[in-house]
Amino acid sequence: MHNGILISLSGLDEVSYDRHRHIVKVGAGNRWTNVYNHLDPKGVAVLGSRDSDVGVSGFLLGGGISFLSNKYGWSSDNVVEYEIVLANGSIIKANKYQHVDLLGCLRGGSSNFGIVTSFTLKTYNINAHAAGVVRYAQSSVPQLFTPLYNYIMTGQDADPNYHIIPNFIKDAGQPHRATFTQFYTREVDLSNPPLVMKPFVDGSIPAYNNFVANLTGVGSLPKAFGGGSTLSSPFRSQWHVTSVLADEQLFRTIHSLWLNVSLPYETSIPGFSNSIAMQPIGNKYIQTTNATPGRNVLGITAPLVVISANIYWSNASDDTTMELFLKDLFTQIKAAAAAVGKAAGYEYLNYGGVNQNPISQYGHNNLVKLRWVKRKYDPRNVFGTLVEGGFKIPGI
The missing domain is CATH 3.40.462.20 (Vanillyl-alcohol Oxidase; Chain A, domain 3)
Structure with missing residues (x-):
């Protein structure tokens, strides 16, 4: 990176388990090893990475294949809420009650919509x-x-x-x-x-x-x-x-x-x-x-x-x-x-490799949805033009 600012999220390392609601809130700066260290003693599991050194954010924003996926599906489909900072500085939550359009796009749409600061995931009684x-x-x-x-x-x-x-x-x-x-x-x-x-x-x-x-x-x-x-x-x-x-x-x-x-x-x-x-x-x-x-x-x-x-x-x-x-x-x-x-x-x-763009293979209807939601939440395409790296939404 040249003449830019690197924003480290490593301090966002919260792992807060709610045993009554069967969910855990995970800060975006975590690697999965920290999440597992918190949850294993409690006898519960989440659909996290199969390698504990992997970061939470990239894994969940890309879909996520877990050891539990044959039973519970994509890891991202087990995220019940994303907290995200948009390009205009506002902080919103995407869940089944609000910003549902953004919720779906964060399940595979990578870092194109903002800076996700936390993920709330379902937990399962597997030990x-x-x-x-x-x-x-x-x-x-x-x-x-x-x-x-x-x-x-x-x-x-x-x-x-x-x-x-x-x-x-x-x-x-x-x-x-x-x-x-x-x-x-x-x-x-x-x-x-x-x-x-x-x-x-x-x-x-x-x-x-x-x-x-x-x-x-x-x-x-x-x-x-x-x-x-x-x-x-x-x-x-x-x-x-x-x-x-x-x-x-x-x-x-x-x-x-x-x-x-x-x-x-x-x-x-x-x-x-x-x-x-x-x-x-x-x-x-x-x-x-x-x-x-x-x-x-x-x-x-x-x-x-x-x-x-x-x-x-x-x-x-x-x-x-x-x-x-x-x-x-x-x-x-x-x-x-x-x-x-x-x-x-x-x-x-x-x-995905450096010469690939997996998002381009999501199908016509999903690309239309991604572009529409992108223009709604990041109308100036800040996370497309000012953020280097990552897979971008084609046609923006």
Whole structure:
């Protein structure tokens, strides 16, 4: 930033739990680790990030996928009130009783409307649960796609207590592998796990690590993923995202494309590390959206699978090369999906890359709504022209 003002919200770190109303007010300056530290001892949970180092504001303004989302939908649909400072300096609250138009646009519309100072979220009585990570070697990876497809098509709706993050990883000079993060909203008998969970934890697909256990405190797994701010990382990083409709053979094709396109960079780019995830968005997300006052603007009307890549490298001189790598990879992924009629188009904002604008993929009606509400609450487009960075509403 040049000749500008940086406004830090880190002092807005309130976490106030109301056990009678089953809500918690969370200041916008929090990271999720602070929220979990407050709520875990009380035996309640919110739909927060699956990595505790993530900031509250960006996560919720981008939609938010939580370990509890198969049961309760998008994290942003579980926000009952936003407190926001508008460009004219006024402070208002958006909830189901007032400014409902703005309420919906804040559920996925990012930082385009003002500075959100607090979020009031629903809480749920979830404490003891089963969670952890199962790691599979290269030889086991081909066996994962059939149970993954079955889970996406039927399992996540049949048993919404269960949530997985299917992630495939390739480090330079190492065999590729997979990590499937597991979460079940109550304790389970791990010798006889629930049917939906069974294929991934019962050993029928050989794993070299299985760290799934019964835990207390829903924040325990996100905090294990955190372990230090990404700001201190010595590596450079970038994301990119698209989405597809579920198809087992397409999953295999995407995995093969990812390996093949990545291969030349393993030896030419210092510090190169690469992962691709296949994250299902099921019917519960859509049902919650339809039932929630202040309908979100994400534009999803049918189940899909978010395909996201996260890469790391060492040197700033390779930034452009890495951006071109992601562009090439996702051009091929989109073409493969389109060839079998499985392209979906939606881009999850929280995984968006520097050369993407996920808001542009929310659909015509939602873009019309976003523009209308933007002109109502920020008529001079202060947060579009004077705030650098972030994804902007196209056509403003």
